[in-house]
Amino acid sequence: MESPVDQPSPTYVERRFRSRDRDETQAYLAGHYGRVDLGRRFSGYAEHVVGDGRFLLADAAMLGELRCVVDPDVLLISTGTPGSGWEVGDETGSFAAEPVIFQPGQQSVHRMSDTQGRAVAFRVPDLTRTARLLYARDDLELRFDGPRPINPRRAASWLATLEVARREWKTGALSNDSLRATTYRQLAAAALETFRLVGDRRELRVSAERRARVFRVGAQYLRDHAAAPITIEDAAFAAGASTGELVLAFRSRADGVGPTAYLRRSRLSAAHDQLSSTPITVRAAAELWGFSSEAVFVRAYREEYGADPVGSDA
Numbered sequence: 001m002e003s004p005v006d007q008p009s010p011t012y013v014e015r016r017f018r019s020r021d022r023d024e025t026q027a028y029l030a031g032h033y034g035r036v037d038l039g040r041r042f043s044g045y046a047e048h049v050v051g052d053g054r055f056l057l058a059d060a061a062m063l064g065e066l067r068c069v070v071d072p073d074v075l076l077i078s079t080g081t082p083g084s085g086w087e088v089g090d091e092t093g094s095f096a097a098e099p100v101i102f103q104p105g106q107q108s109v110h111r112m113s114d115t116q117g118r119a120v121a122f123r124v125p126d127l128t129r130t131a132r133l134l135y136a137r138d139d140l141e142l143r144f145d146g147p148r149p150i151n152p153r154r155a156a157s158w159l160a161t162l163e164v165a166r167r168e169w170k171t172g173a174l175s176n177d178s179l180r181a182t183t184y185r186q187l188a189a190a191a192l193e194t195f196r197l198v199g200d201r202r203e204l205r206v207s208a209e210r211r212a213r214v215f216r217v218g219a220q221y222l223r224d225h226a227a228a229p230i231t232i233e234d235a236a237f238a239a240g241a242s243t244g245e246l247v248l249a250f251r252s253r254a255d256g257v258g259p260t261a262y263l264r265r266s267r268l269s270a271a272h273d274q275l276s277s278t279p280i281t282v283r284a285a286a287e288l289w290g291f292s293s294e295a296v297f298v299r300a301y302r303e304e305y306g307a308d309p310v311g312s313d314a
Contacts, residue, residue: 010052011053013052014048014175016047017045017046018045025038025042025044033110034069039067046061047061054123055187056120057166058121059118059166060112061115062113064113065111067110069109070102070110071107072103073104074104075121076101076102077100077119078110078117078118079100079118079119080094080112080116081096081117083096083115084096084113086109086111086147088108091147095117103144124142126188127142127188128140133251134189136210136248137204140199144196146195146196150195154194154195157190161190185253214249217239217240218236218239221234221238222235226289226290227290228290232247232263250262264300267290268289268304268305271285271289275310275311283311284311
């Protein structure tokens, strides 16, 4: 099964819009969101969007009034300050009260009045792949059972994850492919935990719990035995799983690192700590932590830490 980490890194995108011109704003919003009606009190709109082909983060500010009918082709999770509201079918709510999810094929009405909004948009095929990895269900169809979070605790967890992502955004870190991929997975996992999926809920929960346990036990085994000549199959056996299940359990985590890379990082981290605290040569550290040669160790160390290892032979 193809994993999100097997996909080429989507290209980073960034979009800014700011205008006090009614016609310009009307055209921009209609081109991105649907039918838009700017109220008579309109005096300005600003938006900043970053992300890639898997997801987008957006901040928006509305001066005046706006009513927008949205029929998204993405999964959209929105929050906002007082003065913003939404309608989906017979349900209504405030963006300030809790995060809300909008799905493709489900028309909604958004209202903004002198307010600010924040949103995350997920491309459906990518979030579906992530959900199938997390729940070990190759046939899972991504559909949420209503626009509201499961409970206030899950809503608070989503908001906390979103704030972490926004801090990374504001530092410029999301232009980095690796950090952006990590942010995507954190947001995707939080979305799947915050809003209830349609389907056998107990079965999905049990599947997610097993995958989390396989990762936890497998990762602990790799860390504890990093100095031994172990294999990924050994870690899978310790976790009571097949090698394929162990790989998928690792790749469904926030950083998407597979067990082979995880073991390599564990060995590099242990070697780094030893070189920093004990009188050991680089060659001895390479041999102790299972690298085939000093050259291979130095190259891996340089890739991980951005500098050559320094030992007692320096």
